[in-house]
Amino acid sequence: MGSAEDDYNFVFKVVLIGESGVGKTNLLSRFTRNEFNHDSRTTIGVEFSTRTILVGDAAVKAQIWDTAGLERYRAITSAYYRGAVGALVVFDITKHQTYDVVERWLKELYDHAEASIVVMLVGNKTDLAQAREVPMEEAKMFADNNGLLFVETSALDSTNVEEAFETILKEIFHKVQKQKQRSSQSNTVSLASENPASTAPAQEERRPCCVAL
């Protein structure tokens, strides 16, 4: 099938995690559909959206997974993190509590995901800067100390949303390229080997002339 989904060189699975209400679903909808829902409800279940971007001359298909920011252990947890090559740990800059639990989310992430996973700390809701409770410097320092990417975004006004996803996808791409070079024999990235996508992960194919995303 010559579908647009097949017209990519790589498929990267990225997961969104963080406390409930920090704006994970709206970040996803803003990036993949350029939509923002002002009265979105708590996410139920699990879902993902995709968007293909160009990294260099490679088409990278981002498969971004979203689920409810629930604390309790869920049967889907392991399945949720399985095969993820990137993760966005999102907190709300207007609610310090959501920033305080970032470490807990990181622990869960490292417990279930590949050690080589690329993690980005995302402070969302910069449009509510007047109610900011988490100084950007503090979050930036924390990210640097833990080897995390960091960016502040606003899904509401689209600030830095594109940049956030492009940054992590590029980082993942570079990491994959390094791994590829190291293990030159295999043309498949180890991180993407378990990609749930039915099509072969990280395949290099010709880009379609018209990609409907």
Add this chain to the structure above:
Amino acid sequence: MRSNMTASMFDLSMKDKSRSPFGKLKDKLKGKRSSGLSDTASAIVPSTTHSPADSEDEAVEKEKKKSKFKALFSKPSLQKTSLSQSMSVLPTQQPSTHRVRLRPSDFQSHWDEEESEASPTSEREYSFLDSRQLTQGTTNHTKKDGLSLFSGLKSKSDPVSKSSLCINGSHVYMEETTTKDKTPTSSPSPHNLRRKQLFASEENLSSRFTKLPEEMGRTSPSQAPSGPTSLDTFKSMTLPSYKLLSSEEHLDTNLPPSVETIRETKKPDHKKSALLSLVTGKKETVKTSDAENIPDRTLQSEENTIPEEKSEEEAKCSELPADLGRGGLSGDAQAVEDPVTNKQQLNLLLHVLPKQKPFFSCCRLHPVKPMNAMANKSQSKNLNVISTMNEKLLEMSVKKYDPSEPAYAYAQLTHDELIQLVLKQKDTITRKDLQVRELEDYIDNLLVRVMEETPNILRVPVAGNRKAGKM
């Protein structure tokens, strides 16, 4: 005659002074106000000691004062026999004389204000007094007054209610006086004749007065409802005393016989004290005091008219039976035809309101309207504040029972019932939580299978459009 009177008065005053602090206060006042102020003024001074909380004491004192006043009225006309009876009564009542202190304060406020506003219409007072005596001289009024006073003391345990009762009696009395005052008929010349008649009527009062203790038990309950108008009682009480003084001094020729009777009979101590104070003040500035007293009354009559209007409005507003719970206020408004000064009304309201609040909250359906009417008319800020507070309380109680609200179904449940309900709800919630958890686990397991087998199913619906477009 007059000389005799004064001598007797002094004797009484001396006794009183030794007995009660009230007399001391009077002395102090007299010393301070040696010049124009009348005895009444001296009597007023004690007001500083007056404490609103001691409503019972006040009521007692009021009664005593009333009795004094009555005695004064009656004195001129009182017969020796009646006097002897009154004397017998006196000893029993004397113990309470020390309470008299509190009373003076109430009088003070009235008098001071009135005095300051002293009007030249002294003649009116006389006429007024005369007319009142003539018309009211009838035993019925006097009986009511005496009964109401006693009933207030004995029958009602609550100090407020007592005071109110006393007021009612006085109130009735006052109403008549006020109406008469308004009438222009009063003329200085006929006073003497009228006074004689009045004295006769007063005699009846004195006799009644002695009998009162017995009647108290019977009459008190029936008269109790009228009680709320405590303010009236004060004024009424004060008025008689002034009248006596003025009448005695100015109408010395007419009065002499009454004075003699007083001497012989030696009325109760409280009466004596009042008389003494009056006499002492009178001697120096009798005329001035009289003049002052007269204007005061006129002022009172004017004030009375206003309160009456208020009371009528209030009555209209509060037609519901619930108003009964309110009792004191509405009753006061209606009954209080003697408009005491605003201050006095405020004091009374303050006393009555706190005790009656529960009634308001429970019983009143439309408390707000009457209260507002009162406040507006009185124009006193304090009243407004109280009324607003009462309104809030009422509103709160009313809101609870608003049937339109969903909470109405639970408003009538008892505390225990509510607790049971809460426990039941808690139980169901825990059960529901378990069910939800089980369902979540089930869904999660299904999700895991989908994620592992056919993750594309979890793609956000937008993909469907794409696929359709592709198709």
